[in-house]
Every structure is written in structure tokens, then in C-alpha cells.
Amino acid sequence: MTTQTNTWAEHALEALADAGYRRGGARTAVVEALAEHDCAVTALDLDDELRRRRPPVGRASVYRALEQLEQLGLVQRIEVCRGTAGFERVDPTGHHxxxxxxxxxxxxxxxxxxxxxxxxxxxxxxxxxxxxxxxxxxxxxxxxxxx
Amino acid sequence: MTTQTNTWAEHALEALADAGYRRGGARTAVVEALAEHDCAVTALDLDDELRRRRPPVGRASVYRALEQLEQLGLVQRIEVCRGTAGFERVDPTGHHxxxxxxxxxxxxxxxxxxxxxxxxxxxxxxxxxxxxxxxxxxxxxxxxxxx
DNA sequence: AAGAAAACGAGAATTGTTCTCATCAACGTG
DNA sequence: CACGTTGATGAGAACAATTCTCGTTTTCTT
Known part of the structure; x- marks a missing residue:
């Protein structure tokens, strides 16, 4: 909820719109969830968090959104360990x-x-x-x- | 077949023995195969190579040997991409x-x-x-x- | 040579990720 | 603003890499 994370979420949603993606509840939820985390989270952790939302977000949507965000350079994927990937927002300033x-x-x-x-x-x-x-x-x- | 790789294979087999492991055909085959590679190989690639040997080496043994070698610091695991690990021998001199x-x-x-x-x-x-x-x-x- | 314990391999089970496909919703158009 | 096109979504199936299980085979000790 810091200024920083709000900035990132807004930046990300704008970049998605610019890239031609339509507005979608699941993707927005993923962006919001990522904004809350200051360090890498696994896709399954996000899935757990978001499955509880109303309406719940599906696993497929989580992975899809993460992939799209990665393509646009808004999120970086990190190989955390033993075949599980972590995802973390990328600061638009390049600072990391x-x-x-x-x-x-x-x-x-x-x-x-x-x-x-x-x-x-x-x-x-x-x-x-x-x-x-x-x-x-x-x-x-x-x-x-x-x- | 360079001096370098022979050295590593010998070094590795000796370290395994010192660590209390018994001599075993499958593990030795994995060490020999790793010695042949100058850069990271995936476990499944090794499995493919070794399955053809006579007697053939089982998948489980390949993974087991890699894990043991990693524990002893003889092999380094590298997250290659999308949930597949690469394995590569570690030079005893620390050079990498x-x-x-x-x-x-x-x-x-x-x-x-x-x-x-x-x-x-x-x-x-x-x-x-x-x-x-x-x-x-x-x-x-x-x-x-x-x- | 005999017994205890480790090594092995085939296949089943897990786990993280991607794919499929039938709905649903967003957005441009008339 | 209703409508149709097309992207977005989610349940579950499919996949791929890895780990586990367990009966059999080897190694090494005595």
C-alpha cells in the first residue's frame, strides 16, 4: 500500500492497456497481488491468495497473467529452487x-x-x-x- | 578425455569413497558421463545417454547420483529454464x-x-x-x- | 562364505506448469 | 444502447521434470 507499489500497479495496468490487452478481473487481481509483495512469490502462492477472492481467480489465469507481464518486462521470473519459479515486479526505473x-x-x-x-x-x-x-x-x- | 576431465572423474570418485559411499556401477557411469561434458547437461539428457549403456542405468539412479554429487560440492545445479535443471561438474580448484x-x-x-x-x-x-x-x-x- | 546394508531400476506418485475448451465479459459499431 | 466479435476466464485434463517406493542385486565386512 506504499506509494511505490501503487505506482507499479498503475504503471503495469497502463502498460497492459497500451499493449492492447482488454481489462480483465483476473489479470487485474494478479497485478494487485504482485504489487503487495516486495520480493518474489511463486505462482502457486499467488494462486492460493487469489483463489479465495470473490470471484475466485483460476490457476490458469494466474499463470497467463504472469506470462504476459513477463513479456512486457513488468515482472521478472526467478528460478527459486528445484523447479519452482518466483515472480517479482520490476521497478520501471530499472532499479532492482x-x-x-x-x-x-x-x-x-x-x-x-x-x-x-x-x-x-x-x-x-x-x-x-x-x-x-x-x-x-x-x-x-x-x-x-x-x- | 582431456587430462582435466580425467582429473575431475577421479577426484569425484575418490570424494564419494571418502564420504562413505560404496562403489556402484550406476553412480560411476553418471560421474563418467558428467566428466565428458564441459558445460551443463540436464538430468534427462544424461538419462538418455546412460539408458543405452549395458547394463542400462535407471532414471532414479541418475537423479540419485546427481543429488549426492551436488551434496558433496562436486557438481553444481543450474536452473536452465522453465523448471529444468542443468548439472555441471565443479572444478576442484574453484575455477568456474x-x-x-x-x-x-x-x-x-x-x-x-x-x-x-x-x-x-x-x-x-x-x-x-x-x-x-x-x-x-x-x-x-x-x-x-x-x- | 554369509549376512547386513547400500545400490539399483522399474514404475508409480508428486508437483509445477501448460493446454483445451466451453462460457463470459469487454469494447467498438451501428 | 443493444449487438456481435473477440479477448478473458476457469475447471479440469494433459504434460514434463523430479521424487518416491519397494523388491532385487551388489558391495563390503567379518
């Missing part, structure tokens, strides 16, 4: 963070680092590859799980 | 590369960059998190798929 994930409890801690970003951009520049996004995950034990 | 993956054709191009590694180590140091590994993936279009 990465994640450290605990291999014991699965807890996800976001972090950001300008030097890392710079290094990533530089590498991307040297490749014969049109890099549009990157995905950095640190894995290990979080402070709670470390003995 | 990362991957750029084409979102169109799935082609994977390895790269390495000391500056990036340094940045990653630095960030890891500042976190209240015992980071044991990291995973960097650049996504975009490879030169063949870029229009």
Missing part, C-alpha cells in the same frame, strides 16, 4: 535487487550492489549476445540456519 | 564459469569474468549469510536468434 536463498529453510533475502551491477553490464557488453536481463542468486545458509 | 542462455533457442554460452567474481565475493562477504555458491545467468538473444 538480487537474492540470497537459504538452502535449508528456503528463506530469501534481497540485496543490491552497484559494483555487481556494473560488472554484469560490462560482461554483457563484451558478449555476442543481446542480453536483456540477468539473474543472480547466492546460495548458502542464512544466519538462522547456520549452526 | 557462468552462462548466457538464449530465450529463443535455449542455447547456452559459457563465460567467465574475474571482475564479476570479485564483485560477487565482496557482496557475499557483507551479508549475514554463509554463501557457499552463486549462480549467475544472463538471458537474452544469442547472435543466431537476434534478428
Amino acid at each position: 535487487h538480487h537474492h540470497a536463498i537459504c538452502r535449508d529453510c528456503g528463506r530469501m533475502v534481497p540485496f543490491e550492489d552497484p559494483k555487481l551491477e556494473r560488472a554484469l553490464e560490462q560482461v554483457a557488453g563484451t558478449m555476442s549476445f543481446d542480453v536483456t536481463e540477468h539473474d543472480v542468486v547466492l546460495r548458502g545458509l542464512c544466519d538462522r540456519c547456520a549452526d | 564459469h557462468h552462462h548466457a542462455i538464449c530465450r529463443d533457442c535455449g542455447r547456452m554460452v559459457p563465460f567467465e569474468d574475474p571482475k564479476l567474481e570479485r564483485a560477487l565475493e565482496q557482496v557475499a562477504g557483507t551479508m549475514s549469510f554463509d554463501v557457499t555458491e552463486h549462480d549467475v545467468v544472463l538471458r537474452g538473444l544469442c547472435d543466431r536468434c537476434a534478428d
Whole structure:
């Protein structure tokens, strides 16, 4: 409910409209739900949240909306672990963070680092590859799980 | 069949023995197969390769061996795309590369960059998190798929 | 050589994701 | 503003990758 998330939700709905998508209750619900989360959520978690709404949102719609949002660059998909994807809103300013994930409890801690970003951009520049996004995950034990 | 891969296979088999695992045909076959690959392979690709051997190796054994190897830090798991994992041997010296993956054709191009590694180590140091590994993936279009 | 325990493999079961298709609703048009 | 076209939706089936189960085979210890 911060200014930030409202901005993102509005931005996203506008971008969807601009891209020619019609207004739809399910998709809007997905956007609203994503706006509430400051870090990555799995599709199934969103599905759980949204299934309870009246009217309830179907699983297919959740996945569909996420895919469309990803296409438009409004949402980034992150491989969280063992074949489950996390989704997280993309700040229109390009500002973003990465994640450290605990291999014991699965807890996800976001972090950001300008030097890392710079290094990533530089590498991307040297490749014969049109890099549009990157995905950095640190894995290990979080402070709670470390003995 | 390079010196490098032989070294890794031997190293891995020794580490398995040290960890108390008994000698087993299936696991050894998985190690040998991984040694042949210089970049990440999916479990199902390995399964395809090994199913043909005489005696054939079962799917369950492939997954089991990969998991054990990952536990021992001999193999790294990489989320390739859409819920499929890639596995790649870990060089005992710590030397490693990362991957750029084409979102169109799935082609994977390895790269390495000391500056990036340094940045990653630095960030890891500042976190209240015992980071044991990291995973960097650049996504975009490879030169063949870029229009 | 014999027994205990690990390794194995076939197939079933799970899990996350995508697909299908019959309704429903949004939006431009007359 | 009613109407028709077409996109949006959701229940459930279909899929694909991975994990689990369990009876059989091997390995290794004694």
C-alpha cells in the first residue's frame, strides 16, 4: 500500500492497456497481488491468495497473467529452487535487487550492489549476445540456519 | 578425455569413497558421463545417454547420483529454464564459469569474468549469510536468434 | 562364505506448469 | 444502447521434470 507499489500497479495496468490487452478481473487481481509483495512469490502462492477472492481467480489465469507481464518486462521470473519459479515486479526505473536463498529453510533475502551491477553490464557488453536481463542468486545458509 | 576431465572423474570418485559411499556401477557411469561434458547437461539428457549403456542405468539412479554429487560440492545445479535443471561438474580448484542462455533457442554460452567474481565475493562477504555458491545467468538473444 | 546394508531400476506418485475448451465479459459499431 | 466479435476466464485434463517406493542385486565386512 506504499506509494511505490501503487505506482507499479498503475504503471503495469497502463502498460497492459497500451499493449492492447482488454481489462480483465483476473489479470487485474494478479497485478494487485504482485504489487503487495516486495520480493518474489511463486505462482502457486499467488494462486492460493487469489483463489479465495470473490470471484475466485483460476490457476490458469494466474499463470497467463504472469506470462504476459513477463513479456512486457513488468515482472521478472526467478528460478527459486528445484523447479519452482518466483515472480517479482520490476521497478520501471530499472532499479532492482538480487537474492540470497537459504538452502535449508528456503528463506530469501534481497540485496543490491552497484559494483555487481556494473560488472554484469560490462560482461554483457563484451558478449555476442543481446542480453536483456540477468539473474543472480547466492546460495548458502542464512544466519538462522547456520549452526 | 582431456587430462582435466580425467582429473575431475577421479577426484569425484575418490570424494564419494571418502564420504562413505560404496562403489556402484550406476553412480560411476553418471560421474563418467558428467566428466565428458564441459558445460551443463540436464538430468534427462544424461538419462538418455546412460539408458543405452549395458547394463542400462535407471532414471532414479541418475537423479540419485546427481543429488549426492551436488551434496558433496562436486557438481553444481543450474536452473536452465522453465523448471529444468542443468548439472555441471565443479572444478576442484574453484575455477568456474557462468552462462548466457538464449530465450529463443535455449542455447547456452559459457563465460567467465574475474571482475564479476570479485564483485560477487565482496557482496557475499557483507551479508549475514554463509554463501557457499552463486549462480549467475544472463538471458537474452544469442547472435543466431537476434534478428 | 554369509549376512547386513547400500545400490539399483522399474514404475508409480508428486508437483509445477501448460493446454483445451466451453462460457463470459469487454469494447467498438451501428 | 443493444449487438456481435473477440479477448478473458476457469475447471479440469494433459504434460514434463523430479521424487518416491519397494523388491532385487551388489558391495563390503567379518
